[in-house]
Amino acid sequence: MIKDITKAKKSIYEGAPLLVAVDCIVFGFDKERLKLLLFKRKVAPFMDEWSLIGSFVKVDENVSEAAHRILHESTGISGIFLSELGSFSNPSRDPGGRVLSIAHYALMRLEEQDLQAVANFQAQWFDVEAIPDLVLDHNEMVAQSLARLKVNAHSHPIGFELLSEKFTIPQLQLLYEAIFQQKLDRRNFRKKIKAMGFLEKLDEKDKSSSKKGAYLYRFNKEEYEKLMKEGLNFVI
Amino acid sequence: MIKDITKAKKSIYEGAPLLVAVDCIVFGFDKERLKLLLFKRKVAPFMDEWSLIGSFVKVDENVSEAAHRILHESTGISGIFLSELGSFSNPSRDPGGRVLSIAHYALMRLEEQDLQAVANFQAQWFDVEAIPDLVLDHNEMVAQSLARLKVNAHSHPIGFELLSEKFTIPQLQLLYEAIFQQKLDRRNFRKKIKAMGFLEKLDEKDKSSSKKGAYLYRFNKEEYEKLMKEGLNFVI
DNA sequence: CCAAAAGTGTTATCGCTACACCCATGA
DNA sequence: TCATGGGTGTAGCGATAACACTTTTGG
Incomplete structure (x- = not known):
């Protein structure tokens, strides 16, 4: 054999x-x-x-x-x-x-x-x-993977796999825009993501892409899983 | 070989x-x-x-x-x-x-x-x-198939694959209730399905499950595909 | 005439979308 | 001081969910 x-x-x-x-x-x-x-x-x-x-x-x-x-x-x-x-x-x-x-x-x-x-x-x-x-x-x-990625990104937080542990909201938005290949509204995106309740705001800022700097966040996986069990529907 | x-x-x-x-x-x-x-x-x-x-x-x-x-x-x-x-x-x-x-x-x-x-x-x-x-x-x-079926039934008209060519709306609803394992509201279900616009009402009635009888419908696949291209979102 | 299923409309709420202005800072 | 990107709130609209009564007819 x-x-x-x-x-x-x-x-x-x-x-x-x-x-x-x-x-x-x-x-x-x-x-x-x-x-x-x-x-x-x-x-x-x-x-x-x-x-x-x-x-x-x-x-x-x-x-x-x-x-x-x-x-x-x-x-x-x-x-x-x-x-x-x-x-x-x-x-x-x-x-x-x-x-x-x-x-x-x-x-x-x-x-x-x-x-x-x-x-x-x-x-x-x-x-x-x-x-x-x-x-x-x-x-x-x-081609099929990209299509699948688009579909899944709507209902699973796969986006967070693609960012480093700490990330800014503008970075997260850029990622979703890259996946969906379309522009998203800054205010609505921020609102939606924050409303989900599994982002932890840190006290640090990332100044690599602006003078003002953007706050860094962390994805709280435990909180996410808890919320999903309670019936959160993650939809972007 | x-x-x-x-x-x-x-x-x-x-x-x-x-x-x-x-x-x-x-x-x-x-x-x-x-x-x-x-x-x-x-x-x-x-x-x-x-x-x-x-x-x-x-x-x-x-x-x-x-x-x-x-x-x-x-x-x-x-x-x-x-x-x-x-x-x-x-x-x-x-x-x-x-x-x-x-x-x-x-x-x-x-x-x-x-x-x-x-x-x-x-x-x-x-x-x-x-x-x-x-x-x-x-x-x-x-088990995995049932889970997949549930997910897909939300966004694809797979339900229609499971019914005979002519079917009544109560039958369609029973099917979706079986897939999702939950009761749905009669009025809202009917409204949603009809609003999609790819059901053809026939002049026949099916009296197998009631004295009054329920109208038979047909799934118009061509119309469905046309509507999908125009951006219909099929969501039940 | 009555039981059993089919059929129908309205209202309240929620979530989404669209949209404009101020803030902080380095150069 | 100004250019650049970060941050915030609200109003209107459309979709969804909740809900009760009438119709038909075979037995």
Whole structure:
């Protein structure tokens, strides 16, 4: 029995009639724009073309574990929010063999160090408005992820996964504007978010984008979960 | 190379390190209650226990095609609405081997004949309030499908997939009450549905549940799609 | 004639949207 | 002092929720 199908020698596809892979669509937010993590494919076919992060599922892990492992091995990233998008299973999607991929999308806050760190793995952050041609059906995966992100952002506080621990309300608004690709009214946005009751105002200000400075806030996850149980409807 | 992994002789699991299956969570509505289609498993392990409809994906089909094929082969049902729920991939989920399953949920209208027809395949419709213990992780699949159904029913007209072509407004309301598991106000429900503008009132009445009789309606799919493009928000 | 389900309108409340002005500060 | 982004309140409107009575007809 083949223990680790990703370690077959001659071809990455050898040894099984139908292989299962995971691809990760990783979004990051750099305080201004929504970014997508891509890297240069290291195996044939399509070597050196831009690709999502992906590899094969091992026999002793579930697909979520595989996604986290693959992401970590390929980029050094770990411990982020990952959610299953769905399967991509067209028999001819990969000319190299019969590979079914279960796409996962991920969200993370982009700190300065992240921009550097992934470069060591030949990975790169692209603005979602300017994504290059990708291998296989990866552009389709990205498109579906963006659509899903938009839908989910309306009813889940996923936005907070994309910001650093402390953030300002204008930053939060910029993020939601990037996700929804539309301008929002400052006063109404602020009102709505504050009314939800799970933002903690801090005494610090962030002056990186204005002279006056904007107050920093923190997302109180415990409070959020408590409120959700009581029937808060989170709608932006 | 194994052409059809479901036809291996000694064991259904023979021949591949990680097999990919599809399971179908099929919901039907019989004018009163929400039902789930189950059948008696025909292969070891767990032969003769209640199970969802499922089998393996073939190398020359995508998972959606597989779901439709398997459903047809196991129950005679074809041409219904199917949507991917997600993967179930715990390495120990199936004691017989390493099988990853991609669950799909399906919706269909239950006519009298359907209740009979599936019996020929040793399948049976169960009330969703009274589902027996199922093999493997199938109870979990059902629970997740019900949750998904609830969410989706709010923003997609999936309810109409579960009714016969002609239906009355009280029937439609019963269906939504079954999905959401809560009572709805008759007047408001009627108002909301009618305001959407894609219901066609017919001149017939259905007297099966009252002496007065209720007018039959038809769902106008073309009109619905036109309205959606114009930005109708379907919210129940 | 009565039981049982179908059908219908109005009012009060809430939430959303639109919108304009002052504040703080670094350059 | 002024340009730049941060912060705040209110009024009007539309949607939702609550609510009770009349109609039909088979038994």
